Amino acid sequence: MSRLYGLYAVTPEVARAPVPLAEQVAQAIAGGARLIQYRNKTCAPAERLRMARSLLAVCRAAGVPLIINDDLALAARVGADGVHLGRDDPDPREARKRLGPGAIIGVSCYDRLQRARQAQAIGADYAAFGRFFPSATKPRAVRVTPELLRRARGQLGIPLVAIGGITPENAHLPIAAGADLVAAVDGVFGRSDIRAAAAAFAALFHHRACDP
Numbered sequence: 001m002s003r004l005y006g007l008y009a010v011t012p013e014v015a016r017a018p019v020p021l022a023e024q025v026a027q028a029i030a031g032g033a034r035l036i037q038y039r040n041k042t043c044a045p046a047e048r049l050r051m052a053r054s055l056l057a058v059c060r061a062a063g064v065p066l067i068i069n070d071d072l073a074l075a076a077r078v079g080a081d082g083v084h085l086g087r088d089d090p091d092p093r094e095a096r097k098r099l100g101p102g103a104i105i106g107v108s109c110y111d112r113l114q115r116a117r118q119a120q121a122i123g124a125d126y127a128a129f130g131r132f133f134p135s136a137t138k139p140r141a142v143r144v145t146p147e148l149l150r151r152a153r154g155q156l157g158i159p160l161v162a163i164g165g166i167t168p169e170n171a172h173l174p175i176a177a178g179a180d181l182v183a184a185v186d187g188v189f190g191r192s193d194i195r196a197a198a199a200a201f202a203a204l205f206h207h208r209a210c211d212p
Helices: 020-032 045-062 072-078 091-100 113-121 146-155 174-179 194-209
Strands: 006-010 035-038 065-069 082-085 106-110 124-127 162-165 181-184
Touching: 006 020, 006 113, 006 124, 006 162, 020 045, 020 113, 020 194, 035 045, 035 146, 045 065, 045 072, 065 072, 065 091, 072 082, 082 091, 082 162, 106 113, 113 124, 113 146, 146 162, 146 174, 162 174
Parallel strands: 006 035, 006 181, 035 065, 065 082, 082 106, 106 124, 124 162, 162 181
Antiparallel strands: none
């Protein structure tokens, strides 16, 4: 089974009080998260650095990769396992040069298969599509359907990530369409029991792996 498979837990901008974000991430990992992304676009650089280092320690202890969202410099500075790149970020070739051959380089592809094909051609390790459902994190993001994943599955050789409003209750739809990972913010960290929410996601992948 590929390392890039299962629940991809993405941190919220503001951690739910009073539980520290590092502890919430540990709960998500305990529930079965296979990949963690640190995403924060609002706090001061010093706080982002401190939190990235804190989360990296949690992830290292659990053997789970930490990906930094949209900040190649921060990923390089803390020695994260990879970076997730949007449309305005450096391309995968620059990220690979900065982070090394073993880094995980992900690219947001929105609803654009051509962008995903290009990303794969220049070294991306996964392509993320979405949003699939209404999303509080990105309410204006373009809406896509599981059919896009089915088409991507036939054209791409890298793992596919589904993102956008995904919960344990609806994740079976993109998974059935070919998603190797589902990325979730509120679907994990917005739940009262983070570990149980992560476990519910993980169970969906276990069931698919066991299907004949």
